[in-house]
Amino acid sequence: MFLCRSRSEASCSRRSTVRHTGGCRCGAIKFEAKSEPFYSRYCHCDDCRRASGAPVAAFVGFFCKDIIFSGLEGSSYGKDPIQRTFCPTCGSPIAYCDGRIDDQIFFMIGAMDHPEQYPPLAHGYARIAVAVSTYGRWPSSNDRQHSPSPTRLTTLCETRQ
Numbered sequence: 001m002f003l004c005r006s007r008s009e010a011s012c013s014r015r016s017t018v019r020h021t022g023g024c025r026c027g028a029i030k031f032e033a034k035s036e037p038f039y040s041r042y043c044h045c046d047d048c049r050r051a052s053g054a055p056v057a058a059f060v061g062f063f064c065k066d067i068i069f070s071g072l073e074g075s076s077y078g079k080d081p082i083q084r085t086f087c088p089t090c091g092s093p094i095a096y097c098d099g100r101i102d103d104q105i106f107f108m109i110g111a112m113d114h115p116e117q118y119p120p121l122a123h124g125y126a127r128i129a130v131a132v133s134t135y136g137r138w139p140s141s142n143d144r145q146h147s148p149s150p151t152r153l154t155t156l157c158e159t160r161q
Helices: 046-052 150-160
Strands: 020-023 027-032 039-043 056-062 067-071 076-079 082-086 091-096 104-108
Touching: 046 056, 046 091
Parallel strands: none
Antiparallel strands: 020 027, 027 067, 039 056, 056 104, 076 082, 082 091, 091 104
């Protein structure tokens, strides 16, 4: 269930010529924002890290009144005051709403059709950020020293069972 849900274009008071669209991985849920975003940030908090399954999550924020959803109704999970929505079919995380902030929804930047349009401008909870690289740089796909072979990964998985 989307806590910030608007089904009609009549609810969108501010109009934008730029379309901000997105959806889940399988296409069962689609959304469109009819205004410019007011927020674009990384979040390093424990809840966002666990919900995204990544060391950091990135969000873009819009006002609920400017959002139109189509397709399936999303499922939700959360610990008060945060409610997170995801696709019940493919499991893709879609957005979160914060019960302490009225009328705002924060979409996962990865759920946007053009994520490159929303570069995060700040880091939240940076003091507890998980290190994503201990090498001082991002390893490239050609960097065999830091990329285990498929055989090595299989061996690691088998020894942990």
